[in-house]
Amino acid sequence: MSDNQLTGSIPDSIGNLDHLTLLYLNGNQLTGSIPDCIGKLKQLSELFLNDNQLTGSTIRTLPVLRQYNALRVFSLDLPRVSVK
Numbered sequence: 001m002s003d004n005q006l007t008g009s010i011p012d013s014i015g016n017l018d019h020l021t022l023l024y025l026n027g028n029q030l031t032g033s034i035p036d037c038i039g040k041l042k043q044l045s046e047l048f049l050n051d052n053q054l055t056g057s058t059i060r061t062l063p064v065l066r067q068y069n070a071l072r073v074f075s076l077d078l079p080r081v082s083v084k
Contacts, residue, residue: 012037025048030054033054
């Protein structure tokens, strides 16, 4: 789904995709914050969110994903969003 000029926010329903391993949303025009429900994606190994208009001060889902030892690649624009 990268480079498709997608707009709007990342929907919370994305957290229902239990078997999702790769999520490429980079190069779009997504806005808003990264939803916490991404932390429910226990099998997610690659997450690309760079080159969007995402905002926020923390990503609470990142430590959760790392807890499952699945997330290997993570790409995000800074400084709009910071990882704490």
